Amino acid sequence: MLELRLSQGVLLKKILESVKDLLSNVNFGCSSSEGLCLQSMDSSHVALVSLQLIPHSFEFFRCDRNLSMGINLTHLSRLLKCAGNDDVITMKADDRSPDTINLMFENPKHDRISDFEMKLMDIEAEHLQIPDTSYEATVTMPSQEFARICKDLSTIGDTVAISITKEGVKFSVSGAIGNANIICRHNISVVKPEESTIIDMKEPVTLSFPLRYLNSFTKATPLSNIVIVSMSHDLPMVVEYKISGAGHMRFYLAPKVEDDAMEA
Amino acid sequence: MLELRLSQGVLLKKILESVKDLLSNVNFGCSSSEGLCLQSMDSSHVALVSLQLIPHSFEFFRCDRNLSMGINLTHLSRLLKCAGNDDVITMKADDRSPDTINLMFENPKHDRISDFEMKLMDIEAEHLQIPDTSYEATVTMPSQEFARICKDLSTIGDTVAISITKEGVKFSVSGAIGNANIICRHNISVVKPEESTIIDMKEPVTLSFPLRYLNSFTKATPLSNIVIVSMSHDLPMVVEYKISGAGHMRFYLAPKVEDDAMEA
DNA sequence: TCAGGTGCAC
DNA sequence: GTGCACCTGA
Numbered sequence: 331m332l333e334l335r336l337s338q339g340v341l342l343k344k345i346l347e348s349v350k351d352l353l354s355n356v357n358f359g360c361s362s363s364e365g366l367c368l369q370s371m372d373s374s375h376v377a378l379v380s381l382q383l384i385p386h387s388f389e390f391f392r393c394d395r396n397l398s399m400g401i402n403l404t405h406l407s408r409l410l411k412c413a414g415n416d417d418v419i420t421m422k423a424d425d426r427s428p429d430t431i432n433l434m435f436e437n438p439k440h441d442r443i444s445d446f447e448m449k450l451m452d453i454e455a456e457h458l459q460i461p462d463t464s465y466e467a468t469v470t471m472p473s474q475e476f477a478r479i480c481k482d483l484s485t486i487g488d489t490v491a492i493s494i495t496k497e498g499v500k501f502s503v504s505g506a507i508g509n510a511n512i513i514c515r516h517n518i519s520v521v522k523p524e525e526s527t528i529i530d531m532k533e534p535v536t537l538s539f540p541l542r543y544l545n546s547f548t549k550a551t552p553l554s555n556i557v558i559v560s561m562s563h564d565l566p567m568v569v570e571y572k573i574s575g576a577g578h579m580r581f582y583l584a585p586k587v588e589d590d591a592m593e594a
Numbered sequence: 595m596l597e598l599r600l601s602q603g604v605l606l607k608k609i610l611e612s613v614k615d616l617l618s619n620v621n622f623g624c625s626s627s628e629g630l631c632l633q634s635m636d637s638s639h640v641a642l643v644s645l646q647l648i649p650h651s652f653e654f655f656r657c658d659r660n661l662s663m664g665i666n667l668t669h670l671s672r673l674l675k676c677a678g679n680d681d682v683i684t685m686k687a688d689d690r691s692p693d694t695i696n697l698m699f700e701n702p703k704h705d706r707i708s709d710f711e712m713k714l715m716d717i718e719a720e721h722l723q724i725p726d727t728s729y730e731a732t733v734t735m736p737s738q739e740f741a742r743i744c745k746d747l748s749t750i751g752d753t754v755a756i757s758i759t760k761e762g763v764k765f766s767v768s769g770a771i772g773n774a775n776i777i778c779r780h781n782i783s784v785v786k787p788e789e790s791t792i793i794d795m796k797e798p799v800t801l802s803f804p805l806r807y808l809n810s811f812t813k814a815t816p817l818s819n820i821v822i823v824s825m826s827h828d829l830p831m832v833v834e835y836k837i838s839g840a841g842h843m844r845f846y847l848a849p850k851v852e853d854d855a856m857e858a
Numbered sequence: 859t860c861a862g863g864t865g866c867a868c
Numbered sequence: 869g870t871g872c873a874c875c876t877g878a
Contacts, residue, residue, distance in 0.1 A: 405771040412746035412774065430772070440739055441762075441781040441791065446750075448772040860878085867872080 332423040335390035339419040343410050348550035350407045355453050361396040369458050377543050378582040387576035400453035409446050465560035467494035467531040473557040477548035484541040486510045493536040524555040535561045537585035547581040596687040599654035603683040607674050612814035614671045625660040633722050641807050642846040651840035664717035673710050729824035730797040731758035737821040741812035748805040750774045757800040788819040799825045801849035811845040
């Protein structure tokens with residue numbers, strides 16, 4: 331028996347909004363130790379998405395056996411549009427290779443209960459290596475700031491070079507109409523910590539990434555006020571949104587190598 | 595002489611917004627006993643629309659003879675877009691088979707007066723039987739709630755089964771991605787009566803309807819905080835919006851018969 | 859291509 | 869709180 335009761339339905343709604351453009355059919359995993367998890371390459375097999383909602387995120391959490399559920403995210407997203415932001419969401423599934431999942435939305439205010447039965451799919455499991463390294467450089471900054479920068483720069487060019495130095499983080503783009511550099515300097519706000527830009531660095535690092543993917547990642551902005559961007563030479567970057575007390579959403583993206591940059 | 599002065603012009607604007615997608619050319623009737631009335635089948639001849647604005651709705655009401663005016667709703671809607679929400683609207687027409695109608699919008703705040711003359715049309719009168727029965731089951735609920743449910747469910751499937759039992763009202767849909775049930779339980783709010791869901795039932799009734807039409811009816815949501823849905827076996831349902839102290843807008847829709855349900 | 863919803867600015 | 873503009877889904 332799987333039963334997950336999430337009092338803030340809006341959380342699941344935001345999560346789906348943030349991944350539905352990147353992924354189509356994915357296996358959600360559930361276990362009593364890890365909670366609800368998802369790891370998947372994006373549809374074009376370039377980026378990797380990793381989501382965890384720890385058991386503690388849920389008002390009620392029961393997962394008798396480790397479970398994998400193949401879910402069409404377009405369909406799930408459509409169902410979740412039927413939930414109000416204030417609804418309590420409960421997911422239920424049978425223990426062993428269920429072929430459907432039940433979603434229940436409770437709106438306490440209007441005494442309204444909606445329940446949905448969604449068909450599950452068979453999705454071939456991917457075996458993913460998620461690197462668990464410490465990074466040479468990390469920047470923590472307001473998530474809206476990061477989203478704004480990625481959006482703005484994508485109007486200038488396709489590829490952004492991100493440089494983390496001890497002074498701050500620099501985003502550079504060049505395109506047909508010219509070049510752009512945006513620098514966010516290390517700056518800690520005591521009054522509003524969530525507005526700080528914090529550099530944590532062993533080595534300065536500069537890597538280039540396709541903005542197209544970063545702009546997909548920033549769909550997760552509503553999940554957290556801050557974003558944590560980590561980079562090391564020749565390793566995929568990580569863009570992480572911590573979900574307050576509930577887990578995280580992480581996106582991994584390989585840097586462009588020199589040759590890529592030239593052909594682009 | 596016909597002269598109707600409506601101090602809340604916004605009312606007429608809302609009424610037109612709510613029917614213009616369902617109807618195209620209709621005869622408006624006016625009489626000193628009934629006020630301003632409209633009965634018409636929708637363009638596809640499936641649903642029936644019935645509107646009444648009682649004489650008392652109007653700040654000034656004069657209707658010397660019973661009158662029928664053929665109106666192109668697209669045109670009337672376009673004219674009413676020229677009226678502000680706070681405008682006072684006056685309609686005038688000649689007594690006997692007028693071929694035009696005059697509309698005047700007075701904006702007291704800006705001392706602005708607009709007047710329009712619109713051509714009337716000859717529209718063949720339909721002879722409509724509007725059943726005046728008592729219904730086996732009626733649910734009164736917040737109109738926005740009803741609108742939200744119809745909209746949400748139409749993302750899952752085309753046909754909704756509505757069941758009224760003494761516990762509450764259940765909306766059920768099945769579609770390619772799964773099934774959905776939304777239950778609103780009988781629940782009377784003393785503090786906010788307009789948020790109550792009230793079941794009034796002699797017999798439990800379950801009928802199926804095409805969501806497409808319900809979603810047209812809910813365009814009338816701005817007319818009232820609450821909606822009254824009435825059903826009896828083998829009779830058209832009624833979806834009624836009472837216009838506070840001024841009349842009503844009612845929509846009638848025949849249920850799908852079993853065969854319809856199967857072919858769908 | 860159009861309409862509806864959402865987020866942002868005033 | 870309202871209106872505009874952008875963006876997304878049908």
